[in-house]
Amino acid sequence: MAETKNLCAQIDLALHTKVCEEREKAGQTTSQYITQLLMEYYEMKENGGESSMENKGNRTMAFQISEELFQRIKRYLERESKHLGRKYTQREFVLDLITEALDAAEAVGEASGTRQEEGEDLESTLAENTPVEAESEPEKPGYDADWSTAIG
Template structure:
């Protein structure tokens, strides 16, 4: 076990309450919880202020677009921000577009839950089961 040293600080009652609730929910001691918070903070600082997900629950999607499309998106974001009375980010916009397209393309089966694109059958379509490991036929 590494050597330890006590750290003591006066904080507001509101902040103390938030910390206590979060610590209890995490099932940690105060020392464990504060250690995790400070460790995450310094990792974030080392990463240029960006939060990194240690459990890989998010992925980065990056691509280049034309200047014309970028300007159209920028103008749209300005209009939406004015309409909504809050800043609409590029990330929020792109995620909304992607999720909307996927929701239209991937039907939901109310009784069974999510049906992915590979499991979805066209209405009235009789499809032959594919042999396991056999490549799918592509139509041009």
């Protein structure tokens, strides 16, 4: 785990209340929440005053999952955060999974001699490069049939 040092500061009561409310919403300890705020601040400062969350050609994805899967992910993120010595976020986790899956799918396409053309639908490329067994749904390359075991 990374070496840490205490930081203490007197702040306005209204600001303290707001920080505590937001920290609770985020489900973080005070240390985790303040660390995240400071890291975001310095990242924004390095990016010329622009937040990494500002839309710079970025798009938002949102979807619902079962409570059971959500709790499994939450437990996994807690374990990874302890292992890494820093908060491992849901965003980071999902982006890592998506990137790995796309890299694997693109590798399958390249290995079979086809390349993903700009604007070409990745799913149709995957379907063309995936062997289909009779009477079964084709699996997408790069996905374990039970990938969720990797996070549980």
